[in-house]
Amino acid sequence: MPDFRSDTVTQPTPAMREAMFKAPLGDDVFADDPSVNALQEHAAELLGFEAALFAPSGTQTNLIALWGHCQRGDEAIVGQSWHTYRWEAGGMAVLGSIQPQPVETQPDGTLRLADIAAAIKPDDPHFARTRLVVLENTTGGQVLPPEYVTEVAQLARQRGLALHLDGARLFNAATANAARRGTDVYQEARELCSHFDSVSVCLSKGLGAPVGSLVLGSAAFIRQARRTRKILGGGMRQAGLLAAAGHYALQHHVRRLAEDHANLHTLASGLRAVGESHPVLRGRITVHPWQTNILFTDVQADVAPAFTAWLAQHQIRVTSSLYGGQSRLRWVTHLDVNAADVQAALDCVARFTLPG
Known part of the structure; x- marks a missing residue:
């Protein structure tokens, strides 16, 4: 993953x-x-x-x-x-x-x-x-x-x-x-x-x-x-x-950086859609504006531990830090992340449910 x-x-x-x-x-x-x-x-x-x-x-x-x-x-x-x-x-x-x-x-x-x-x-x-x-x-x-x-x-x-x-x-x-x-x-x-x-x-x-x-x-x-x-x-x-x-x-590898930017755009757009429609994450995930190959998303504290654990369980690796009482996740696209990887990550996010 x-x-x-x-x-x-x-x-x-x-x-x-x-x-x-x-x-x-x-x-x-x-x-x-x-x-x-x-x-x-x-x-x-x-x-x-x-x-x-x-x-x-x-x-x-x-x-x-x-x-x-x-x-x-x-x-x-x-x-x-x-x-x-x-x-x-x-x-x-x-x-x-x-x-x-x-x-x-x-x-x-x-x-x-x-x-x-x-x-x-x-x-x-x-x-x-x-x-x-x-x-x-x-x-x-x-x-x-x-x-x-x-x-x-x-x-x-x-x-x-x-x-x-x-x-x-x-x-x-x-x-x-x-x-x-x-x-x-x-x-x-x-x-x-x-x-x-x-x-x-x-x-x-x-x-x-x-x-x-x-x-x-x-x-x-x-x-x-x-x-x-x-x-x-x-x-x-x-x-x-x-x-x-x-x-x-x-x-x-310079000209191919455009692929990373395109993949991040797909990822960010998909996560934004999750924030608008997902039964658990709706209104609880904020997707910040993006320009290149780095994206920041803020996840509210009441679901952040379960969400980050879900990503880790499914071997989707992101960096996470506390920011303003929320969890800020950083997503970076690069040479070893392709369009299929982005879609796999979005599919995993779409399946997220709270434990219990």
């Missing part, structure tokens, strides 16, 4: 495994692994940067980027719900001595321009020096509007600040923009990146590689990033086995 917990649970496809098996190898700490170099060069050209660096995780590539923009005691403006602030163990402060300045995330996933501007500190020895603004796209499956990203970039430039993008699911954002605007997904991804001094892109989420992320920026920035990666213990040797999977993913 399907695993909707995250798009990190995907398994390499047979073709990806073949690419990994055939990858020529070297020592990447010496910068002579040809497969790592090929991935980095391809990604940089694809997204419009001078250079890129392969690292084990998105947590590490974000930290590498933050460390590249900020010195000890400097400040980065982040969203309250951003991974760089909430979900990466406080790394910017613990390891980088960088002060996070969180700003409230709005319901649509944005940070208000006025809030960003108000958070920028004056040049005064009482304050940490504001150096960087961080955005996340997508955030909770929501896509930052391209026009909004342009406005944040203009504000950052006016105030002399660098701009970093946590683009773990950058290509999901690009896929949504391409569908809305009738453009090419690679063109949209490159355009999204054009506003940023650095970008972190995850290869092991929707793109389906087993391990790894990229940080992209100027050649000088990536030279320093390589040193920071070494400090953080992210230097790997024959890493081409992993890089080949990421390279394959960038070439072959």
